[in-house]
Amino acid sequence: MCNLYSGQDPASYETVKRSIRLNGHVTSVALERQFWDILERLAATEGFSLAQFLARLHDELLNRHGDVGNFSSLLRVACTIYLSRGETPSDETAAAA
Numbered sequence: 891m892c893n894l895y896s897g898q899d900p901a902s903y904e905t906v907k908r909s910i911r912l913n914g915h916v917t918s919v920a921l922e923r924q925f926w927d928i929l930e931r932l933a934a935t936e937g938f939s940l941a942q943f944l945a946r947l948h949d950e951l952l953n954r955h956g957d958v959g960n961f962s963s964l965l966r967v968a969c970t971i972y973l974s975r976g977e978t979p980s981d982e983t984a985a986a987a
Contacts, residue, residue: 910941912948919944919962928969935972 907920921929926940933943947968951958958964 910944912945913952919965921962921965925966925969928972929965932968932972 902924903922905920906923906926907918908926909916909918911917929943930940933940936943938946944965947964948958948961951961951964
């Protein structure tokens, strides 16, 4: 069982920090590379670039809750929701496991 998890490529869980523009301000978000890959696919599924998707999601959070809180955590959970809806990791990611 543990080989599935411990055998993955360390690059997949390397933390990657990206600069993004939200509400006209530049900020950075740090996520593991695997989450960035999933977010890229999620954004494409919704018909957006990653930057557009993140900005729209951030705006919707502000409108709905008045505050964003921990945006990185929200993005990780968004990825799990996306995957639980039947999306699967790419063939390349699955092969690394």
